[in-house]
Structure formats: C-alpha cells, structure tokens
Amino acid sequence: MSKKWVYLFKEGNADMKALLGGKGANLAEMTNIGLPVPQGFTVTTEACSEYHNQSKKLSDDIVSQINNSLKVLEDQCQKKFGDKKNPLLVSVRSGAKISMPGMMDTILNLGLNDETVIGIANETQNERFAYDSYRRFIQMFGDVVQEISKEKFDRVLEATKEKNNYKDDTDLTADDLKEIVFAYKDIIKQETGKEFPLDPMDQLSLAIEAVFRSWNNNRAITYRNKNDIPHDIGTAVNVQSMVYGNMGDDSGTGVAFTRNPATGQKKLFGEFLINAQGEDVVAGIRTPKNIDELNDIMPEVFHQFKDTAELLEKHYKDMQDIEFTIEKRKLYMLQTRTGKRTAAAALRAAVEMEEEGLITKKEALARLDPLSLDQLLHPVFEEKALGQAKKLAEGLPASPGAATGKIYFTAEAVCAASIKGEETLLVRKETSPEDIEGMYATNGILTARGGMTSHAAVVARGMGKCCVAGCENIKVNETEKQFSVNGETFNEGDYISLDGSTGKVYQGSIKTVNPELSGHFGTIMDWADTYRTMKIRTNADTPNDALVAVGFGAEGIGLCRTEHMFFDEKRLPSVRRMILSETKEQRKKALAEILPMQKDDFKGIYLAMEGRPVTVRLLDPPLHEFLPVEEKDIKSLAKDMNVSYEDMVVVINDLKEFNPMLGHRGCRLAITYPEIAEMQTRAIMEAAIEAKEEKGYNIIPEIMIPLVGINEELTYLDKVVRDTAECVKNEKQSNIDYLVGTMMEIPRATLIADEIAETAEFFSFGTNDLTQMTFGFSRDDAGKFITDYKEKGVLTSDPFQTIDVKGVGKLVETGVKLGRKTKPKLKIGVCGEHGGDPKSIYFFYNAGLDYVSCSPFRVPIARLAAAQAAIMDTHK
Ligand code: PEP
Ligand code: MG
Numbered sequence: 001m002s003k004k005w006v007y008l009f010k011e012g013n014a015d016m017k018a019l020l021g022g023k024g025a026n027l028a029e030m031t032n033i034g035l036p037v038p039q040g041f042t043v044t045t046e047a048c049s050e051y052h053n054q055s056k057k058l059s060d061d062i063v064s065q066i067n068n069s070l071k072v073l074e075d076q077c078q079k080k081f082g083d084k085k086n087p088l089l090v091s092v093r094s095g096a097k098i099s100m101p102g103m104m105d106t107i108l109n110l111g112l113n114d115e116t117v118i119g120i121a122n123e124t125q126n127e128r129f130a131y132d133s134y135r136r137f138i139q140m141f142g143d144v145v146q147e148i149s150k151e152k153f154d155r156v157l158e159a160t161k162e163k164n165n166y167k168d169d170t171d172l173t174a175d176d177l178k179e180i181v182f183a184y185k186d187i188i189k190q191e192t193g194k195e196f197p198l199d200p201m202d203q204l205s206l207a208i209e210a211v212f213r214s215w216n217n218n219r220a221i222t223y224r225n226k227n228d229i230p231h232d233i234g235t236a237v238n239v240q241s242m243v244y245g246n247m248g249d250d251s252g253t254g255v256a257f258t259r260n261p262a263t264g265q266k267k268l269f270g271e272f273l274i275n276a277q278g279e280d281v282v283a284g285i286r287t288p289k290n291i292d293e294l295n296d297i298m299p300e301v302f303h304q305f306k307d308t309a310e311l312l313e314k315h316y317k318d319m320q321d322i323e324f325t326i327e328k329r330k331l332y333m334l335q336t337r338t339g340k341r342t343a344a345a346a347l348r349a350a351v352e353m354e355e356e357g358l359i360t361k362k363e364a365l366a367r368l369d370p371l372s373l374d375q376l377l378h379p380v381f382e383e384k385a386l387g388q389a390k391k392l393a394e395g396l397p398a399s400p401g402a403a404t405g406k407i408y409f410t411a412e413a414v415c416a417a418s419i420k421g422e423e424t425l426l427v428r429k430e431t432s433p434e435d436i437e438g439m440y441a442t443n444g445i446l447t448a449r450g451g452m453t454s455h456a457a458v459v460a461r462g463m464g465k466c467c468v469a470g471c472e473n474i475k476v477n478e479t480e481k482q483f484s485v486n487g488e489t490f491n492e493g494d495y496i497s498l499d500g501s502t503g504k505v506y507q508g509s510i511k512t513v514n515p516e517l518s519g520h521f522g523t524i525m526d527w528a529d530t531y532r533t534m535k536i537r538t539n540a541d542t543p544n545d546a547l548v549a550v551g552f553g554a555e556g557i558g559l560c561r562t563e564h565m566f567f568d569e570k571r572l573p574s575v576r577r578m579i580l581s582e583t584k585e586q587r588k589k590a591l592a593e594i595l596p597m598q599k600d601d602f603k604g605i606y607l608a609m610e611g612r613p614v615t616v617r618l619l620d621p622p623l624h625e626f627l628p629v630e631e632k633d634i635k636s637l638a639k640d641m642n643v644s645y646e647d648m649v650v651v652i653n654d655l656k657e658f659n660p661m662l663g664h665r666g667c668r669l670a671i672t673y674p675e676i677a678e679m680q681t682r683a684i685m686e687a688a689i690e691a692k693e694e695k696g697y698n699i700i701p702e703i704m705i706p707l708v709g710i711n712e713e714l715t716y717l718d719k720v721v722r723d724t725a726e727c728v729k730n731e732k733q734s735n736i737d738y739l740v741g742t743m744m745e746i747p748r749a750t751l752i753a754d755e756i757a758e759t760a761e762f763f764s765f766g767t768n769d770l771t772q773m774t775f776g777f778s779r780d781d782a783g784k785f786i787t788d789y790k791e792k793g794v795l796t797s798d799p800f801q802t803i804d805v806k807g808v809g810k811l812v813e814t815g816v817k818l819g820r821k822t823k824p825k826l827k828i829g830v831c832g833e834h835g836g837d838p839k840s841i842y843f844f845y846n847a848g849l850d851y852v853s854c855s856p857f858r859v860p861i862a863r864l865a866a867a868q869a870a871i872m873d874t875h876k
Pocket of ligand 1: 559561620745765766767768769770831832833
C-alpha cells in the first residue's frame with residue numbers, strides 16, 4: 001500500500017503534530033471532540049519533505065490523494081470545487097509541528113474565478129461579498145504564490161478609496177470591487193507574464209506548493225534559527241472549506257486567548273472585527289473590538305464561544321489561542337493552539353492552573369521556559385524618574401517591560417544602529433514578518449496601528465520584548481523618518497521611552513531599576529526548590545554581586561574569581577610592584593601590601609553570604625594583563641618604580657605571550673611564584689576566622705586551584721596552601737576547617753581525575769576552558785566563526801553557551817566517574833558559563849553533579865532548570 005500523504009480532519013488527533021503540524025493536529029482534535037470546525041484535510045509534513053526532495057514537485061501519488069480527499073470534502077460540504085452554481089471554496093494554510101506565528105503563508109477563498117464568483121454572488125445574494133472575496137483571493141495568491149509585493153495591490157485599493165472619498169474598506173461597493181479585481185488580474189499578468197490561473201485545481205496545487213516552498217523563505221529560516229527549530233521537519237498544509245466572516249454585519253472573525261497572554265489573568269482576552277476575514281485582525285489593518293463587546297452584539301454567539309474556549313482549555317490543560325469566524329451568526333472554530341505568553345503571564349497561569357486543579361505542580365514547573373524568566377529579572381522604570389517624565393501618547397500594553405532608546409523607522413536602520421551599540425526603538429505604522437530581524441535587534445517596538453493580537457504584539461510577546469501597539473495618536477511617516485504627536489515632531493535618532501505594561505509612550509530616556517521578585521515568581525521558585533536535588537551557587541567576586549545572587553536564591557558561591565580584585569585602581573601599583581619585583585623578598589613585600597585589602601574583600605563576601613559555602617579560586621590570569629600598554633602609562637609606571645622606561649619595556653615584553661590562554665596562568669603562575677598563593681591563602685583564612693569570630697558564621701573556606709592538568713601541580717600547591725592555612729590557624733589559635741580542591745578545566749585533568757581526587761577535596765568543572773581546550777577553539781576568537789558554523793550546519797549550537805555533550809560532556813562524565821572512584825562522596829560542581837544554561841544543567845544533573853554555579857541573574861533560571869531536570873528524571 002502506498003504511503004498516506006493526506007489525512008481528513010476526522011482521521012487525525014492532537015498527538016499527530018509531527019505529521020500533521022500543530023494546526024492540522026488540533027483541527028483534527030477539535031473535529032473529534034465535536035466542535036464546529038469547517039471540514040478539510042491536511043497534507044502531511046512528510047509530503048513537504050518529499051516535495052523538496054523531488055526537486056520541488058508534488059508526486060503523482062500525493063496529487064492523487066489530494067484529489068481523493070477533495071472529493072470527500074465536496075461530499076461533506078455538498079458543494080463542488082469549480083462548480084458554477086454551488087462552488088466549494090477553501091483556505092490553504094501552513095502549519096508546522098512547532099507554531100511559527102506570522103512566519104508562513106495563508107491563502108483564503110481559493111477556488112474563485114470569473115465563473116464561480118457569480119455562483120457565490122447568486123448563492124449568497126451578495127455580490128459585494130463575492131467580489132470582495134475574489135479580490136482578496138487574487139491579492140493573497142499574488143503575494144504568496146507569485147511573490148508579488150502586497151503593496152502593488154494595496155495601492156490600487158487605496159486609490160479607489162481615495163477617488164471615492166471612502167474611509168474604510170467596507171465602503172467599497174460591488175462595482176468598485178469588480179474594477180479592483182480587474183486591476184489585480186492585470187497586475188498579475190504584468191508581473192508574471194501569465195494570466196491569473198482560473199482553473200481551481202491549478203490554483204490548489206500551486207498554492208500547496210507555495211506553502212511548501214514558504215518553509216524555506218527568509219523569515220521562516222530566521223525564525224527557526226532564533227528559536228532553535230530544526231530546519232528539516234517541514235510544514236503541513238491544511239485545506240479547509242471556507243466560512244465567511246465578511247458576509248455582512250451578522251458575520252465576523254476574531255482571535256482570543258483563554259487567559260490574558262500579557263498578565264496571565266484568567267479572563268477571555270481577545271478581539272474581533274465585524275464583517276471581516278481573518279487576516280484583517282492579525283495584520284492590524286483595522287483596529288478591532290474587544291471580545292467582551294461581542295456579548296452586546298451577538299450574545300448567544302459570545303456565550304457559545306466562551307463555553308467552547310473553556311472546554312478547549314480544560315481539554316488541553318493549557319492556555320489556548322483560538323481563531324474563530326462567525327458566518328451569519330453561526331460560530332466556527334478555525335484554530336486552537338497553546339497560547340504564546342510573556343514570562344509573567346506564564347508564571348501566573350501556571351500557578352493559578354495548579355490552584356484550579358487543572359495541572360499538578362510538576363506539570364506547572366515542567367511547562368515553563370527557564371530562559372524566559374530573564375524577562376522578569378530585568379529593569380523597570382524608576383518610579384521617581386517616571387513621575388517626572390513627559391507622556392506623549394498611550395497605546396495598547398501589548399508586551400510588558402520598560403524600554404528606552406533612539407527611534408528608528410525601519411528594521412534595517414534598527415539593525416545598523418544596534419550593531420554600532422546604540423540602544424534603539426523600532427517605530428512603525430504596523431509591523432510585518434519582514435521586520436523580524438529589526439524586532440530582535442531593538443529594545444522595544446511602537447506601532448501606530450493594530451491590536452493586542454497584531455503581528456507586532458504577538459511576536460514581541462514571544463520574544464519577551466517590550467511593545468506598545470495601536471498607538472493611534474502618533475502619526476508615523478516612515479519615508480520622512482519621523483512621527484508627530486500633539487503637534488510635536490520626533491525624528492530618527494531622538495530618544496523616547498516605552499512602557500509595555502501600561503502602553504504609555506514618554507519623551508526622552510527614563511532611568512530604570514531592578515524589579516521585585518515576589519508573588520507568582522516566588523511561588524514557582526519555592527516549588528522548584530522542593531523538586532530540585534542539585535544545589536545552585538553563584539559566580540560572584542564582590543559582596544554586592546553576592547547579595548544580588550542571594551536575593552535570587554543562591555545557596556553559595558561556586559566561583560569567586562580573585563583577579564578582578566587585583567585590577568582595583570588602589571591596588572594596581574602594589575600588584576605591579578609584585579610583578580616587577582626582582583627578588584622573592586621584594587615580591588613578598590609588595591604582596592604584604594595587597595594582603596589586608598584582599599582579606600577585606602573576602603571578609604565582605606563571607607559576611608554577605610552569611611555562612612553559606614564560598615569557593616575562592618587562586619589567581620588565574622597571565623601577569624602581563626596587569627601591566628600598562630600605552631606608552632604614557634608605561635612611562636608613568638617606570639617613573640613610579642624608579643626604573644628606566646627602556647627597562648620597563650623589556651620586562652613587559654618578556655611577560656608577553658604568543659598564546660596567553662595556553663600560557664603562564666592559573667596554577668602555573670603559583671608554581672613559579674608560590675608566595676602569591678601563600679598571600680591569597682592567608683587572606684582567605686584570616687577573613688574566614690574574623691567573620692566567624694564576629695558573626696558566628698560557621699565558614700569552611702573552599703580554596704580552589706585553577707588550571708590543573710598534572711597531578712603534581714596540585715600536590716605541590718596543595719602543600720603550599722595547607723602549610724599556609726595551618727600556619728594561620730596556629731597564629732590565630734583557630735580550629736577552623738577548610739577544603740582544598742581544584743578546577744577541572746584541562747582535558748588531561750579529567751582523564752586522570754582518579755589520581756587528582758587523591759589530593760583534591762572537591763572538583764569544579766571550568767567548562768569555559770574545558771570547551772576551549774577540547775575543541776581547540778580560542779574563547780576570545782571563536783565568536784567570529786561559530787555563527788558560520790551554525791548557519792552551515794557544522795554545529796547546531798555554540799559550545800561555549802550549551803555544553804557539547806558528545807565531546808566536552810564525555811570528559812565531564814569521565815572526570816566525575818574517575819573522581820568518585822577514588823572518593824565516592826567527592827563534591828563536584830560546575831562554574832563555567834554552562835552552569836546557567838538550562839540544556840547544560842539538564843546534562844550536569846544526569847552526570848551526577850552536586851551543584852551548578854552561575855552568574856547572579858541566572859540563579860532563578862538555574863533553580864527552575866534543575867527542578868525540571870529532576871522532574872524529567874522521575875518521569876523516565
Ligand atoms: C572556566 O574556565 O570555565 C572558568 C570558570 O574559569 P574562567 O572563565 O575564569 O577561565
Ligand atoms: Mg578557566
């Protein structure tokens with residue numbers, strides 16, 4: 001039997017998303033639960049791959065299955081495709097497994113031609129409606145299938161409106177529309193050299209092929225790249241009998257969410273337009289009405305819709321984003337899918353759905369995207385500064401957040417300014433999928449038209465980007481690169497500020513502050529903490545960073561880098577004296593100057609951490625980094641140190657390395673100059689003893705030796721550190737405990753981890769260096785080519801962001817296994833950047849690590865990701 005390429009809606013279900021795409025699978029599911037869905041069929045994602053593999057041709061088998069399904073559809077609808085009297089019209093819409101809103105293409109009213117349009121006019125007794133549908137079809141067909149710019153068609157429409165002094169599209173008469181149809185067909189002929197195809201079967205196969213091709217259009221590729229969606233899964237095509245929202249004032253179309261996608265509030269949230277087709281709402285051409293108003297216009301339809309929306313949310317156990325059409329007071333469901341939402345809305349909906357008994361705590365946690373929490377950790381406008389700011393206008397609060405920047409009027413201009421490091425805002429009449437790159441690059445988006453479900457609003461919420469939409473008071477002139485509001489004009493490059501939570505637009509830039517983390521955020525974090533088993537530490541070098549991290553829930557410091565402390569302006573002269581010392585005595589003297597400062601650093605951190613564990617790493621970077629580069633600075637240092645400029649240059653040049661990342665750094669430095677390690681150990685121990693005596697904190701300092709690759713490096717330095725620590729304990733008559741451990745960041749170390757664990761009391765994987773040395777990619781230079789690698793499919797993700805499980809991951813697993821062979825309870829963590837990356841955290845959990853350590857702002861993300869890893873484990 002040949003392969004099944006086409007499924008009737010009644011043959012599918014919600015679990016078939018990979019094959020039928022999200023839209024197709026959900027249309028099938030809604031059909032099966034008895035909802036009013038216009039009937040149709042889905043051409044599978046496999047047919048899409050087949051089309052691309054067969055040099056972009058639909059195989060005979062696929063065509064024949066489409067024809068058979070069309071016959072069934074004709075029977076179901078009691079209409080015939082291409083029939084002059086009773087024609088069947090269909091919509092053709094894309095739908096991939098993962099929803100890509102606004103990225104792919106839709107064609108409505110397919111099947112119309114010069115004859116069927118008369119059939120529709122007679123049947124509906126509405127000539128205006130028939131020709132309105134026909135002109136829409138030609139325009140969409142021209143745009144999607146023949147790639148003719150929409151503007152060419154729009155110009156004709158606008159000219160007709162202008163000529164007749166019409167305000168809205170609905171003012172156009174049947175005769176106007178006939179003329180427009182004529183002009184549209186002319187555009188097609190001029191642009192393609194061919195007549196507009198009048199045979200409905202040709203229209204259908206061309207449309208299906210165009211949807212398959214649109215899988216590889218630029219905006220779809222960009223969207224997939226940004227959202228890590230594989231390029232080979234393809235899209236399905238849904239062919240569905242048409243229902244009409246543009247049949248008059250008792251018809252309409254709309255989009256609604258079962259909860260507010262910006263805040264999560266449990267209340268039907270959406271918009272509709274009377275006498276319109278679907279794309280009018282999404283494209284933001286007319287500003288739609290709030291869904292609540294449907295209750296006044298057609299109460300019985302409103303209640304049926306409300307009940308259906310509730311049923312769908314209960315059925316799918318998640319917030320739904322629903323498209324519907326009303327044709328002559330009859331409700332039809334056109335689509336349902338999981339609603340995209342802001343992080344704040346996701347948290348609130350998850351917590352409230354658990355309280356409502358719809359989902360469990362584990363389900364609530366598992367469905368959240370840890371990285372999206374980042375949106376909530378970022379600044380909001382400072383209240384005082386906001387109070388003093390001048391409000392310019394108010395639009396719809398389409399996507400929350402505070403954004404300030406220079407205004408630009410095209411996606412290209414925003415991208416160019418962002419590359420230069422400018423803070424930007426994108427101001428448009430309305431956005432379209434072509435603006436996607438600019439929307440990614442900018443701080444926030446302001447549109448003059450469109451509603452809460454317009455392209456700008458939906459896409460911005462998905463990105464977690466601030467957006468004010470439908471701000472009708474501002475008049476945008478994209479050609480002149482300016483907008484005006486209340487008689488004032490703002491030009492490209494002027495600063496304004498947007499509050500996406502209130503919809504307000506302000507003049508100038510406004511100061512921002514960090515947000516409070518309580519309410520639903522706190523609840524989710526509490527739940528995460530009850531399920532996770534891995535500890536979450538932070539990478540912090542200052543008491544302030546430590547306090548921020550503790551505020552976000554850090555349970556300790558996994559990496560305190562000490563080099564930053566050496567760069568402090570007050571200490572730099574002593575640091576430089578230490579580096580340039582000719583004898584050990586001179587060096588010790590310079591180090592003695594640094595000691596009290598270094599002790600204060602550590603004490604501040606211990607106090608901020610209030611007894612939580614702190615891992616301090618001994619000095620890591622090459623010494624030349626502390627020396628001046630500019631001639632005038634070298635001269636001034638030479639004078640300071642009483643040496644000649646020439647001698648100073650010689651010393652500096654001597655310290656320079658061809659490959660500093662593989663040079664004299666980390667433990668290698670301390671082996672040459674053990675007195676540095678001695679000074680640091682002394683500072684760490686004295687600070688801990690003082691903090692313990694003053695505050696009673698039971699501190700057990702964890703002293704970490706960096707860049708160990710040879711066991712003897714560690715045994716040598718372990719002795720230096722221990723001798724010093726014991727000496728301090730004796731001097732201070734303290735019985736304080738301490739641990740000496742090592743970073744695992746040289747591939748060799750992971751391979752001899754059993755030997756290393758004889759000495760080390762803990763391991764911390766430094767996956768930044770481990771990745772650098774495993775791939776042989778310089779950490780500082782790889783950015784230049786990793787994008788090319790990703791684009792060409794050589795790498796699927798940046799290994800400095802997400803752990804390379806196959807290679808670096810294998811070394812981590814080896815290190816853990818060998819280390820614990822020697823010491824079964826060896827404490828092991830990670831402190832490279834990967835410690836804050838959800839996918840990597842999942843890997844570290846499975847590798848058996850005790851904790852991950854990440855930058856303060858990543859701590860909540862890591863808490864949730866660690867909980868998800870543990871939950872997934874129990875589901876295995
Ligand atoms: C590492 O290499 O992963 C690490 C944490 O150390 P650094 O980034 O300071 O080299
Ligand atoms: Mg390192």
